[in-house]
Amino acid sequence: MTEMNVARMVAIGKPLEVGTAKIPTPGKNEVRVKVAACGLVPNSFNVVNGYTPFALPDMPYIFGLDTAGTIDAVGDDVLNLKVGDRVWIDPVFVCGTCETCRSGRGVCPFATMRGYMGTSPQSKEIINQWRDGGFAEFTLAPADKIALIPDTLDYLTASRLGYIGTSYNGLMTAEFTPGQTLLINGVTGTLGMAAVAIALGLGATKILGIGRNKDRLEIVKQLAPHRIEILSTEDDVDPTGWVNAHTNGAGVDVFYDCLGVGGDANSTNDLIKTVKPSGRTALAAGGAVGDITQTYSEAMAQSAPILGTGFPTRPQMYNLLKLIESGVVDFSFLTHKTFTLDNVNDALAYVGDRPGGNITVSVLPNGPLV
Secondary structure (H helix, E strand, O other), X not given: OOEEEEEEEOOOOOOOEEEEEEOOOOOOOEEEEXXXXXXXXXXXXXXXXXXXXXXXXXXXXXXXXXXXXXXXXXXXXXXXOOOOOEEEEOOEEOOOOOHHHHHOOOOOOOOEEOOOEEOOHHHHHOOOOOOOOOOEOEEEEEHHHEEEOOOOOOHHHHOOHHHHHHHHHHHHHOOOOOOOEEEEEOOOOHHHHHHHHHHHHOOOOEEEEEEOOHHHHHHHHOOOOOOEXXXXXXXXXXXXXXHHHHOOOOOEEEEEEOOOOOOEHHHHHHHHOOEEEEEEEEEOXXXXXXXXXXXXXXXXXXXXXXXXOOOOOHHHHHHHHHHHHXXXXXXXXXXXXXXXXXXXXXXXXXXXXXXXXXXXXXXXOOOOOO
């Protein structure tokens, strides 16, 4: 067999095209992965339809961000990885030479996510170096982009690791620690429900979750009924007053904001005021619309940093996988919806309807898992 099936993005707003490509051969310091599952989230629908402001690779390109599978070939000079290893591929690529990369502080201005999108206009500089993603029967990856996944983690959950890791990054950036109170805006979505599971495992004493859909909010509540309080934005309740009431006026230690694309940043701006002095806000809603404002005196008095967050670092993903392997962080509540490669556009339509953060949506390029 010399060819494989793939699904390519050919134009913004157009269906992905299913076709064939040559099966790649790993080069030096590369591995080839037989793809078991590649995940989709609501933002995938936004990317394909041009609803995000981010740079895209030159088209056509093989789409697919969160890829899990099994190594089936290893190139020269690869150490500590072998055929048969169960893996997740880190899709984030950086330039490696800018001031940020050399200092190890901050986010590379050229950063890009293979098979998906860039993170800034400058991403165009490197976005085509590794543009093809996981909607293929096989894909290549540099050995240093491979994370070994434990046998206790199924491929369908692993195909959401990038977004699970994004919430882990958010909580770590906000210096969340056991015994703290966490507020999540957008709690019923992919990032929000991941943050709930992680925070419960890390010892949150109280989680306040704000979302819209009441049925999905109830699913969140049932993860830990005595530690989670929920509020629907459809209720006639002031969210800031609700937070203050549930914290006896003290406010929250950490606020994680993960609204979806098009979310109203005005609600974020209001909720920031519920963070304790010296608490922290972590922003993960790259497509939210609006401004966050503070007066000079407010910023001084609160001394509560507002921090941008993104995909997990390699050490963070290593630690997260250890927490999942041990059962400290539990994602067994997730349910799974799968699609074959031939039905990839049905998968995009399904995830575009925002089924909720408790449902993973995965494309299986090699067919049903056994």
